[in-house]
Amino acid sequence: xxxxxxxxxxxxxxxxxxxxxxxxxxxxxxxxxxxxxxxxxxxxxxxxxxxxxxxxxxxxxxxxxxxxxxxxxxxxxxxxxxxxxxxxxxxxxxxxxxxxxxxxxxxxxxxxxxxxxxxxxxxxxxxxxxxxxxxxxxxxxxxxxxxxxxxxxxxxxxxxxxxxxxxxxxxxxxxxxxxxxxxxxxxxxxxxxxxxxxxxxxxxxxxxxxxxxxxxxxxxxxxxxxxxxxxxxxxxxxxxxxxxxxxxxxxxxxxxxxxxxxxxxxxxxxxxxxxxxx
Amino acid sequence: xxxxxxxxxxxxxxxxxxxxxxxxxxxxxxxxxxxxxxxxxxxxxxxxxxxxxxxxxxxxxxxxxxxxxxxxxxxxxxxxxxxxxxxxxxxxxxxxxxxxxxxxxxxxxxxxxxxxxxxxxxxxxxxxxxxxxxxxxxxxxxxxxxxxxxxxxxxxxxxxxxxxxxxxxxxxxxxxxxxxxxxxxxxxxxxxxxxxxxxxxxxxxxxxxxxxxxxxxxxxxxxxxxxxxxxxxxxxxxxxxxxxxxxxxxxxxxxxxxxxxxxxxxxxxxxxxxxxxxxxxxxxxxxxxxxxxxxxxxxxxxxxxxxxx
Amino acid sequence: xxxxxxxxxxxxxxxxxxxxxxxxxxxxxxxxxxxxxxxxxxxxxxxxxxxxxxxxxxxxxxxxxxxxxxxxxxxxxxxxxxxxxxxxxxxxxxxxxxxxxxxxxxxxxxxxxxxxxxxxxxxxxxxxxxxxxxxxxxxxxxxxxxxxxxxxxxxxxxxxxxxxxxxxxxxxxxxxxxxxxxxxxxxxxxxxxxxxxxxxxxxxxxxxxxxxxxxxxxxxxxxxxxxxxxxxxxxxxxxxxxxxxxxxxxxxxxxxxxxxxxxxxxxxxxxxxxxxxxxxxxxxxxxxxxxxxxxxxxxxxxxxxxxxxxxxxxxxxxxxxxxxxxxxxxxxxxxxxxxxxxxxxxxxxxxxxxxxxxxxxxxxxxxxxx
Numbered sequence: 001x002x003x004x005x006x007x008x009x010x011x012x013x014x015x016x017x018x019x020x021x022x023x024x025x026x027x028x029x030x031x032x033x034x035x036x037x038x039x040x041x042x043x044x045x046x047x048x049x050x051x052x053x054x055x056x057x058x059x060x061x062x063x064x065x066x067x068x069x070x071x072x073x074x075x076x077x078x079x080x081x082x083x084x085x086x087x088x089x090x091x092x093x094x095x096x097x098x099x100x101x102x103x104x105x106x107x108x109x110x111x112x113x114x115x116x117x118x119x120x121x122x123x124x125x126x127x128x129x130x131x132x133x134x135x136x137x138x139x140x141x142x143x144x145x146x147x148x149x150x151x152x153x154x155x156x157x158x159x160x161x162x163x164x165x166x167x168x169x170x171x172x173x174x175x176x177x178x179x180x181x182x183x184x185x186x187x188x189x190x191x192x193x194x195x196x197x198x199x200x201x202x203x204x205x206x207x208x209x210x211x212x213x214x215x216x217x218x219x220x221x222x223x224x225x226x227x228x229x230x231x232x233x234x235x236x237x238x239x240x241x242x243x244x245x246x247x248x249x250x251x252x253x254x255x256x257x258x259x260x261x262x263x264x265x266x267x268x269x270x271x272x273x274x275x276x277x278x
Numbered sequence: 279x280x281x282x283x284x285x286x287x288x289x290x291x292x293x294x295x296x297x298x299x300x301x302x303x304x305x306x307x308x309x310x311x312x313x314x315x316x317x318x319x320x321x322x323x324x325x326x327x328x329x330x331x332x333x334x335x336x337x338x339x340x341x342x343x344x345x346x347x348x349x350x351x352x353x354x355x356x357x358x359x360x361x362x363x364x365x366x367x368x369x370x371x372x373x374x375x376x377x378x379x380x381x382x383x384x385x386x387x388x389x390x391x392x393x394x395x396x397x398x399x400x401x402x403x404x405x406x407x408x409x410x411x412x413x414x415x416x417x418x419x420x421x422x423x424x425x426x427x428x429x430x431x432x433x434x435x436x437x438x439x440x441x442x443x444x445x446x447x448x449x450x451x452x453x454x455x456x457x458x459x460x461x462x463x464x465x466x467x468x469x470x471x472x473x474x475x476x477x478x479x480x481x482x483x484x485x486x487x488x489x490x491x492x493x494x495x496x497x498x499x500x501x502x503x504x505x506x507x508x509x510x511x512x513x514x515x516x517x518x519x520x521x522x523x524x525x526x527x528x529x530x531x532x533x534x535x536x537x538x539x540x541x542x543x544x545x546x547x548x549x550x551x552x553x554x555x556x557x558x559x560x561x562x563x564x565x566x567x568x569x570x571x572x573x574x575x576x577x578x579x580x581x582x583x584x585x586x587x
Numbered sequence: 588x589x590x591x592x593x594x595x596x597x598x599x600x601x602x603x604x605x606x607x608x609x610x611x612x613x614x615x616x617x618x619x620x621x622x623x624x625x626x627x628x629x630x631x632x633x634x635x636x637x638x639x640x641x642x643x644x645x646x647x648x649x650x651x652x653x654x655x656x657x658x659x660x661x662x663x664x665x666x667x668x669x670x671x672x673x674x675x676x677x678x679x680x681x682x683x684x685x686x687x688x689x690x691x692x693x694x695x696x697x698x699x700x701x702x703x704x705x706x707x708x709x710x711x712x713x714x715x716x717x718x719x720x721x722x723x724x725x726x727x728x729x730x731x732x733x734x735x736x737x738x739x740x741x742x743x744x745x746x747x748x749x750x751x752x753x754x755x756x757x758x759x760x761x762x763x764x765x766x767x768x769x770x771x772x773x774x775x776x777x778x779x780x781x782x783x784x785x786x787x788x789x790x791x792x793x794x795x796x797x798x799x800x801x802x803x804x805x806x807x808x809x810x811x812x813x814x815x816x817x818x819x820x821x822x823x824x825x826x827x828x829x830x831x832x833x834x835x836x837x838x839x840x841x842x843x844x845x846x847x848x849x850x851x852x853x854x855x856x857x858x859x860x861x862x863x864x865x866x867x868x869x870x871x872x873x874x875x876x877x878x879x880x881x882x883x884x885x886x887x888x889x890x891x892x893x894x895x896x897x898x899x900x901x902x903x904x905x906x907x908x909x910x911x912x913x914x915x916x917x918x919x920x921x922x923x924x925x926x927x928x929x930x931x932x933x934x935x936x937x938x939x940x941x942x943x944x945x946x947x948x949x950x951x952x953x954x955x956x957x
Binding site: 010014015018019021022025026027028029031032035043089090091093094096097098101102103104105106109112113116118119120121122123124125126127128129130131133146147149150152155180184205208209210211212216226227228230231234243246247249250253254257258260261265268269272273 | 303304305306307308309310311313314315317318319320321322323324325326328329332339386389390396400402403404405406407408409410411412413414416417418419420421422424427429461465466469470472473493518521522524525529543546547550551556559560563564566567570571
Binding site for chain 1: 646647648667668669670673674675677678679681682683684685694695698699742746
């Protein structure tokens with residue numbers, strides 16, 4: 001809505017309400033971050049006095065000493081990178097195929113892709129798990145990476161993007177005696193880099209944050225991803241042995257993603273905006 | 279058969295644009311989509327079929343396959359009070375969260391749809407929480423919900439209320455999860471509404487201004503009807519997403535107390551991966567899938583009737 | 588310069604019985620046409636007449652529903668676009684945005700394995716002809732519209748094709764640039780002596796550049812001929828109305844049956860107009876309209892009319908006058924003359940340039956001179 005000129009009092013009030021809401025929104029995160037710098041003993045007594053000393057970095061050094069966290073992060077990174085790379089490859093190829101080429105059976109295959117969109121992860125996770133058990137593939141990177149590759153969002157995004165490229169450019173390339181494959185690699189792909197960036201970041205983010213499938217597939221502690229590992233440490237909550245330590249863990253696990261968000265906000269938001277609208 | 283020639287729409291209305299493709303059809307072109315199709319079939323279609331088959335079997339990870347049992351799994355499911363409870367919980371959860379998502383998301387989108395710095399900063403704030411993983415989010419909110427030590431306890435303590443513990447309260451456990459969920463993913467509906475709002479041509483607002491329309495009038499008569507279709511899309515989307523509730527429930531309340539906050543997906547998880555009764559879990563998965571489809575279809579057709587954009 | 592010498596070949600472009608159907612839509616019906624080596628043929632017609640589709644079928648970007656296309660005696664409609672010896676300049680230039688001008692021009696040559704130094708030579712020659720040598724290392728995004736168009740032409744020239752195709756290349760240029768480019772294209776054609784097929788809806792472009800014009804309407808060829816021939820002797824009413832600015836005047840008439848060896852017709856207001864069309868040449872369907880161009884309407888004495896609109900163009904004045912029965916006739920006056928609106932005039936029609944049209948749109952002309 002246009003409201004550039006003079007903000008009416010009604011506008012100011014509403015904006016004020018939104019700012020208040022925003023403060024409430026940040027509150028949990030800010031609170032956790034703040035308390036992560038307080039020693040555990042202090043917190044056992046009370047969680048008030050957020051802004052007063054004492055402060056400590058001990059919680060964080062404790063994390064750094066507990067080497068498991070880094071193993072988890074490494075696993076998450078490998079899985080996320082693998083999913084990102086493979087998704088980009090599969091989605092770009094398929095997207096181009098659907099957008100710009102003709103072949104027998106193109107329409108039913110596209111309908112199939114759309115249909116896959118309607119199937120939620122939870123509906124097939126049990127049989128998927130069984131399949132991988134039969135193949136004895138659990139607790140491998142392959143098993144962690146594979147299932148999400150079937151997610152059609154990437155294909156649909158790339159199809160839309162390739163369709164938007166002027167067909168004349170590819171026709172000119174056809175007349176320049178370029179093969180289909182050459183057109184794909186030398187002409188179309190370089191022009192789709194913005195879409196690749198968006199899809200890549202989105203895929204990486206979702207792979208990093210994935211929980212359900214790694215939970216059931218990576219059952220050995222050395223294969224835990226960050227999400228699973230972090231959840232496994234929360235079972236001793238009742239003891240509150242280290243409230244500050246827990247808080248630090250939350251911050252530590254959330255930091256990489258928030259940094260990613262800071263740098264790539266535009267891409268992430270763009271991907272989300274395009275996600276469900278097919 | 280020859281028909282009278284009709285003039286084409288000017289320009290590109292030829293094979294290429296009408297079919298979306300260029301050049302002659304060729305089998306070789308299928309190789310572009312083949313890798314993805316293979317993956318999709320292998321990792322979605324096959325499991326789906328397998329899941330349906332499994333739901334009719336007595337398949338126990340420990341005891342092995344004991345043959346087909348027709349509809350026994352389904353009959354047992356609907357006789358299981360806990361399972362029925364999870365259906366109720368899930369439906370309740372969807373009913374709690376979807377309107378919240380739509381209303382709050384729309385409110386934020388409308389108020390923050392501006393070019394000024396403060397709008398962008400505020401949008402960032404509300405979107406930021408959605409990039410966190412479910413484990414980070416649940417960790418944060420478990421800490422917030424801690425009785426006596428949590429942020430909630432601190433705040434209510436300020437106004438003299440003590441002993442607040444939503445996680446262990448049968449009535450408040452599910453709403454507590456709902457609050458977490460809305461906090462977590464408000465960025466999604468907000469972004470979708472923002473995109474829709476930005477599609478409205480500015481000239482319409484200028485015309486309304488010339489017609490001396492008040493702010494409220496503009497909102498109700500122009501803005502809202504223009505994004506009618508998006509509201510339906512967002513509602514359907516949220517329904518589908520919230521039916522899939524899992525991590526928040528598992529990690530914050532564990533499904534209790536008294537099974538009052540256990541969602542369907544958690545039931546599937548437990549029967550499939552804890553109790554290892556695959557056939558039974560597969561049947562529950564099919565029920566979930568069917569419910570989701572029905573709910574989405576209902577909402578979609580309701581939205582269709584209410585107004586065509 | 589080897590680039591400019593055209594390879595000797597038999598025959599130019601030949602279309603036989605070409606048709607194109609899309610679904611149930613007949614876009615082109617049974618079209619046959621011969622374009623000779625070295626011609627500058629222009630496909631002219633309104634939007635939707637099929638001229639672009641025809642061009643794209645020659646290029647290989649559309650399939651044929653029927654018929655054959657041959658180039659230099661060799662059938663080409665069955666081979667891939669890149670192998671037909673055809674180059675095309677697109678309406679929006681279709682340059683590769685991420686490549687430099689040089690790379691754009693080299694792309695086609697590299698795909699067929701041309702050696703590096705030969706590619707460099709050809710690019711040099713072509714860019715000199717088009718005066719784009721100083722732009723070779725820029726990307727299309729950094730060029731103006733006119734420069735981009737030259738690059739598009741350059742990309743076509745380096746391939747030394749047997750046939751050049753132009754798909755409305757001037758429509759994206761502003762008026763001044765358009766007339767300049769027209770001249771340059773005409774010069775290019777003379778210099779290279781290549782066969783060129785040019786598609787446009789602008790009859791001025793067609794008249795000024797073509798050696799022959801192919802006038803198309805609704806998927807069919809209405810007439811093929813040299814520009815002046817089409818102008819003076821349009822074969823159908825459509826061609827007569829499409830060519831020439833301002834458009835030809837058409838007046839509803841009925842034949843009078845007298846006039847000796849030449850047909851005479853009666854206007855709506857009853858006055859009789861004599862023509863130089865031999866009565867013997869009239870056939871079948873009766874005459875229904877009289878056509879006469881603005882420059883062949885003679886103000887003086889004749890059918891009465893009232894001046895309605897006056898357009899002063901500088902070098903001439905167009906006067907739109909309305910007759911008693913409501914028909915509008917436009918005629919020419921010298922630039923310094925400007926009748927007042929509402930003024931009464933009387934208009935006569937030069938018999939030797941009057942055309943008669945029957946109900947099917949066929950034209951009947953006076954005998955041609957020689």
